[in-house]
Amino acid sequence: MERTFVMLKPDAVKRRLVGEIIKRIEAKNLNIIALKMIHIDRKLAETHYGEHREKPFFKDLVDFVTSGPAVAMIVEGPNAISVVRTMMGATNPFNAAPGTIRGDFGLDLTQNLIHGSDSPQSAQRELALFFPEET
Ligand SMILES: Nc1nc2c(ncn2[C@@H]2O[C@H](COP(=O)(O)OP(=O)(O)O)[C@@H](O)[C@H]2O)c(=O)[nH]1
Ligand SMILES: [Mg+2]
Incomplete structure (x- = not known):
């Protein structure tokens, strides 16, 4: 069993896709x-996306994820980290395969609906950040 951190980004909430993704x-x-x-x-957005601090898209990303409510989840299952990443599809929705969440619903590189941890180390860090009471 493995746990991963999943976030449905503000575009998923605005577009009423929370139910579909869950x-x-x-x-x-x-x-x-x-x-x-x-x-x-x-502060939380900048910490969560700290690895991207020097990237040109960092400010747009932080503006976006703080623009409205998001849905944070702890998701568990065998190989949950990679299983969720596969279900999400490629970061850029233009390249994401049909059948994936980004492939089916996304059309914007910043507003790409969903975040999922990319490694056990990221999962541990992100779960502690968003669910300190559970870790
Ligand atoms: N505008 C813009 N946004 C990006 C770019 N790369 C990544 N992002 C955004 O930053 C988030 C984090 O990037 P990354 O960790 O590489 O992708 P993820 O793990 O698939 O979410 C992505 O989900 C996008 O919302 C880019 O080149 N341009
Ligand atoms: Mg990432």
């Missing part, structure tokens, strides 16, 4: 261990 996570037979709607502040 439906896919449940249909895959992953367990949702915890779930909350949060309005991420700049």
Whole structure:
């Protein structure tokens, strides 16, 4: 069993795709261990995306993820980290395969609907950041 951090970004909430995305996570037979709607502040966004601090898109990314409510989740299952990454599809929705969340619903590189941890180290760090009470 493995746990990963999943965030449905503000575009998913605005576009009323939360139910559709949760439906896919449940249909895959992953367990949702915890779930909350949060309005991420700049400090949390900048910490979460710290690895991208020097990238040209960093400010746009922080502006976007703090622009409205998001949904944060702990998702658990066998190989949950890579299973969720596969379900998300490629970072750039232009390249994301049909059948993936970004491939089916995304058309913008910044506003690409969903975040999922990319490694056990990232999962541990991100879960502690968003769910300190659970870790
Ligand atoms: N505008 C812009 N946004 C980007 C770019 N690369 C990544 N992003 C955004 O930054 C987030 C984090 O990037 P990354 O960790 O590389 O991708 P992810 O792990 O697939 O979400 C992505 O999900 C996008 O929202 C880029 O080249 N341009
Ligand atoms: Mg990433």
